[in-house]
Amino acid sequence: MNLLEVRNVTKSFGSLTAVSGVSLNVAPGELRAVIGPNGAGKTTFFNLISGFFPPTSGAIVFDGRDITAVSASARVRNGMARTFQITEIFPEVSVYENVRVAAEVAAGLRLRPWIGRRHGAEIARLVDEILDLTGLTSKASRLVGELAHGDQRAAEIAMSLALKPRLLLLDEPTAGMGDQETYDITSLIRKLHRKGGHTIVLIEHDMRVVFHLADRLTVLDQGCLLAEGTPQEIAANAAVQAAYLGNSE
Amino acid sequence: MSANKTRYLKLGVIWLLLLAIPLWLPLFGGYQALGTRVLVLGLAAMSLNLLLGFTGVLSFGHAAYFGLGAYGTGLALKLLTHSTPLALICGVLLGGVAGALLGALIVRRRGVYFAMVTIAFGQVFYFIAFRWNTLTGGDDGLRGFERQPLDFGPWSADILHSPTLFFYFVLALFALAVGAMGFLLRSPFGRTLLAIRENERRARFLGIPVEMHIWLSFTLSCFFMSLAGGLNALLNNFADPTMLNYTQSGEIVIMIVLGGMRSFWGPLVGAAVFVLLQDYLSSLTTNWMSFLGAIFVVMVLFFPRGVLGMNWPEAFRTLRGVLRRRGRQESGELP
Amino acid sequence: MTDLILFNVTNGLIIGAFYVLMALGLSLILNLSGVINFAHGGFLALGAYMAYTIAPYVGFWAALLLAPILVALLGLVIERLMIHRLYGRDPLYSLLLTFGLAFIFEDVTRAIWGATGLPFSVPEYLSQPVSDKFFFITYYRLFMVAVVAVAVSGLFLFLRFSRLGVRIRAGTFDLDTVSSLGVNVRALRSFNFALGIFLAGLAGVLAGGQLSLEPTMGTSLLMPSFVAIIVGGVGSLTGTLLGGLLIGIASGITTVFWPAASDAVIYVMMAVVLLIRPRGLLGEEGLLS
Numbered sequence: 001m002n003l004l005e006v007r008n009v010t011k012s013f014g015s016l017t018a019v020s021g022v023s024l025n026v027a028p029g030e031l032r033a034v035i036g037p038n039g040a041g042k043t044t045f046f047n048l049i050s051g052f053f054p055p056t057s058g059a060i061v062f063d064g065r066d067i068t069a070v071s072a073s074a075r076v077r078n079g080m081a082r083t084f085q086i087t088e089i090f091p092e093v094s095v096y097e098n099v100r101v102a103a104e105v106a107a108g109l110r111l112r113p114w115i116g117r118r119h120g121a122e123i124a125r126l127v128d129e130i131l132d133l134t135g136l137t138s139k140a141s142r143l144v145g146e147l148a149h150g151d152q153r154a155a156e157i158a159m160s161l162a163l164k165p166r167l168l169l170l171d172e173p174t175a176g177m178g179d180q181e182t183y184d185i186t187s188l189i190r191k192l193h194r195k196g197g198h199t200i201v202l203i204e205h206d207m208r209v210v211f212h213l214a215d216r217l218t219v220l221d222q223g224c225l226l227a228e229g230t231p232q233e234i235a236a237n238a239a240v241q242a243a244y245l246g247n248s249e
Numbered sequence: 250m251s252a253n254k255t256r257y258l259k260l261g262v263i264w265l266l267l268l269a270i271p272l273w274l275p276l277f278g279g280y281q282a283l284g285t286r287v288l289v290l291g292l293a294a295m296s297l298n299l300l301l302g303f304t305g306v307l308s309f310g311h312a313a314y315f316g317l318g319a320y321g322t323g324l325a326l327k328l329l330t331h332s333t334p335l336a337l338i339c340g341v342l343l344g345g346v347a348g349a350l351l352g353a354l355i356v357r358r359r360g361v362y363f364a365m366v367t368i369a370f371g372q373v374f375y376f377i378a379f380r381w382n383t384l385t386g387g388d389d390g391l392r393g394f395e396r397q398p399l400d401f402g403p404w405s406a407d408i409l410h411s412p413t414l415f416f417y418f419v420l421a422l423f424a425l426a427v428g429a430m431g432f433l434l435r436s437p438f439g440r441t442l443l444a445i446r447e448n449e450r451r452a453r454f455l456g457i458p459v460e461m462h463i464w465l466s467f468t469l470s471c472f473f474m475s476l477a478g479g480l481n482a483l484l485n486n487f488a489d490p491t492m493l494n495y496t497q498s499g500e501i502v503i504m505i506v507l508g509g510m511r512s513f514w515g516p517l518v519g520a521a522v523f524v525l526l527q528d529y530l531s532s533l534t535t536n537w538m539s540f541l542g543a544i545f546v547v548m549v550l551f552f553p554r555g556v557l558g559m560n561w562p563e564a565f566r567t568l569r570g571v572l573r574r575r576g577r578q579e580s581g582e583l584p
Numbered sequence: 585m586t587d588l589i590l591f592n593v594t595n596g597l598i599i600g601a602f603y604v605l606m607a608l609g610l611s612l613i614l615n616l617s618g619v620i621n622f623a624h625g626g627f628l629a630l631g632a633y634m635a636y637t638i639a640p641y642v643g644f645w646a647a648l649l650l651a652p653i654l655v656a657l658l659g660l661v662i663e664r665l666m667i668h669r670l671y672g673r674d675p676l677y678s679l680l681l682t683f684g685l686a687f688i689f690e691d692v693t694r695a696i697w698g699a700t701g702l703p704f705s706v707p708e709y710l711s712q713p714v715s716d717k718f719f720f721i722t723y724y725r726l727f728m729v730a731v732v733a734v735a736v737s738g739l740f741l742f743l744r745f746s747r748l749g750v751r752i753r754a755g756t757f758d759l760d761t762v763s764s765l766g767v768n769v770r771a772l773r774s775f776n777f778a779l780g781i782f783l784a785g786l787a788g789v790l791a792g793g794q795l796s797l798e799p800t801m802g803t804s805l806l807m808p809s810f811v812a813i814i815v816g817g818v819g820s821l822t823g824t825l826l827g828g829l830l831i832g833i834a835s836g837i838t839t840v841f842w843p844a845a846s847d848a849v850i851y852v853m854m855a856v857v858l859l860i861r862p863r864g865l866l867g868e869e870g871l872l873s
Contacts, residue, residue, distance in 0.1 A: 542689075
């Protein structure tokens with residue numbers, strides 16, 4: 001059974017249709033990349049999956065349950081975490097605190113006016129584990145707002161991991177990064193996928209990254225589904241080449 | 250461990266200073282009620298700061314809940330009960346429940362819009378207190394009640410005639426409320442509020458139902474605020490409609506900014522500075538309002554981070570640098 | 585009874601006209617700069633006192649135009665010196681700044697002109713009743729409504745057809761784009777602020793002819809103006825116009841049946857609007873929220 005099923009979703013803003021009749025199925029454990037030229041509707045598509053806004057038509061099914069009408073925060077609590085193209089973090093608190101809030105919310109403690117010793121220790125262990133995994137242990141007490149761009153991105157991913165998500169949505173994880181930072185984040189994603197067994201859907205601009213990482217690709221163009229397949233299939237697809245050449249950067 | 254040690258040390262000093270107010274305040278020419286007033290307004294400012302500084306939501310109508318607490322307590326003493334604690338509970342319930350209901354109505358608004366809506370709704374209560382003459386005494390204010398001595402079986406405390414005993418009564422409740430707030434802010438729930446302040450979108454996408462948490466914060470803040478209002482009514486044995494007016498809200502907000510809205514104790518410091526300044530200046534001049542206005546303007550333009558939020562060492566270094574440079578220029582040295 | 589209702593509805597309309605002038609000015613500033621101008625009531629009072637002071641020298645008609653211009657100039661200076669430094673910061677700060685200015689205005693007005701009410705006399709022929717039957721409708725009241733109508737239509741025509749006006753409207757929705765088109769946003773905001781203050785000054789002169797002059801005369805109009813904006817919908821000037829008239833008439837009608845509630849009724853209207861239609865009658869969702 002698929003973990004995520006997007007069924008024929010459309011999103012219109014007034015007379016502008018940003019996403020038009022796109023479907024997508026993601027199996028558990030898969031790493032899927034959504035690619036497409038600028039303005040293809042990739043981020044809008046992500047916003048529909050994560051519940052940023054509701055689709056004009058179509059349905060979204062997560063783990064067998066129709067979540068089309070479910071709020072964004074409830075989708076997260078159901079196991080769907082996301083990062084943003086422009087990193088969204090809590091700038092004026094430490095890396096540790098950033099991850100801890102996420103871990104506490106995921107553990108269902110968000111309304112607790114106190115935290116017991118047992119829960120506290122569990123949370124602390126989880127936070128340490130994730131900081132270690134994302135390579136942030138040495139920066140745990142720094143304010144996130146003061147970190148370099150790549151580390152902020154890693155912190156955002158760390159927060160998403162603390163949610164123990166069943167599906168991880170990454171919106172352009174390497175956007176605006178240098179070669180070294182891109183390499184680090186790419187290896188982190190690969191590690192999460194291969195070793196951690198995470199199911200990941202990501203939007204990516206950098207073709208080198210995509211072809212190395214993804215199991216399957218989904219290509220959007222002008223809001224429509226253009227092609228879907230393995231990296232090799234997509235590389236050989238004439239329509240995809242035309243779309244990219246036509247919009248060459 | 251050492252960070253914890255400094256924290257406990259700091260807390261110890263603060264509470265010792267507060268406990269000793271009746272001893273040291275008269276040395277500086279202050280009278281007892283002044284110390285109590287600082288505590289009451291400090292509690293009010295800290296309550297609002299739960300929302301403003303620690304949730305990042307701008308309510309500009311919180312005086313309404315201060316006033317509701319005051320009128321609730323006063324009316325209960327006048328009409329219902331001779332027990333001071335019971336009357337306080339009535340006041341707290343009145344303000345808190347009103348806050349909970351209105352909060353639900355406005356919790357989806359943000360920023361300036363939220364500020365406007367809270368101001369406007371605050372004025373409803375002002376007009377009720379102002380117009381409902383038969384119950385509230387209208388423009389003249391609510392009179393005809395007095396705080397009653399506390400009765401603990403074999404012991405009793407005459408907080409009516411002993412200002413010092415009343416001070417400690419207020420301090421005890423202040424400690425309870427402030428302790429609860431501090432405890433809350435260090436809890437998982439408190440951290441979700443901080444998360445909302447820092448980045449609402451991120452908070453939502455961590456699975457925090459933002460509206461619900463803002464509502465909770467608003468409601469809690471209103472409960473604490475009404476406690477402060479109730480204590481204020483007991484302090485003066487009087488309540489008047491200007492307590493509910495938006496100008497009072499503005500004064501509480503400026504106390505917070507004065508002390509530093511990102512700091513837990515900042516609002517208390519701000520309230521102390523404000524109350525003492527008001528007491529001093531209004532005895533000197535009839536143009537207190539202009540001074541008050543000037544405080545607002547200067548704070549906002551030059552010290553937006555407040556007394557406790559300011560980087561004092563850096564400010565001193567800058568100042569020293571400026572002075573030194575000027576000194577050099579005057580003595581003709583080359584920089 | 586009919587007379588009483590007519591009397592109060594007329595009253596409500598006239599009060600509504602004041603709310604509209606006041607709220608449109610506030611709305612202009614709020615929409616383009618995100619500033620809630622608490623000092624707006626202070627500017628209104630200043631307009632009235634300014635007219636009172638210069639009318640003996642220049643006459644009523646010149647004062648009607650000159651006083652608002654003087655107040656607008658003062659507004660421009662204050663915007664340039666202080667308020668513009670807070671654009672883009674947490675709205676808390678501009679709110680507190682204008683709040684402090686409101687205190688200073690009130691105190692300074694009181695220091696200069698005194699706390700007791702001053703009469704501002706309008707030309708004799710304007711203070712006559714229109715007819716014996718409707719004694720409460722003086723020519724001055726008709727005149728006030730007419731001036732407000734002219735000012736409001738002028739404002740709307742200006743915003744729709746002049747280049748500056750179109751830019752102000754565009755800036756309400758997307759200031760970044762307006763800026764990237766090469767418009768000097770700083771100057772645009774300053775002009776817009778002065779325009780808003782001009783409307784407050786005008787409302788002040790008109791109110792001066794009807795009520796007596798007091799330092800707090802503007803403050804009492806401030807809250808209803810907020811309500812007018814919220815009821816009409818933040819971001820929509822037409823909404824503000826509608827909101828102002830609606831709450832004016834509503835409080836007029838309430839005065840007939842339950843005078844004590846005439847202040848509160850507008851807040852009840854606001855609560856109802858927020859419950860049923862949170863963005864206001866003509867507001868855009870998401871603006872300034």
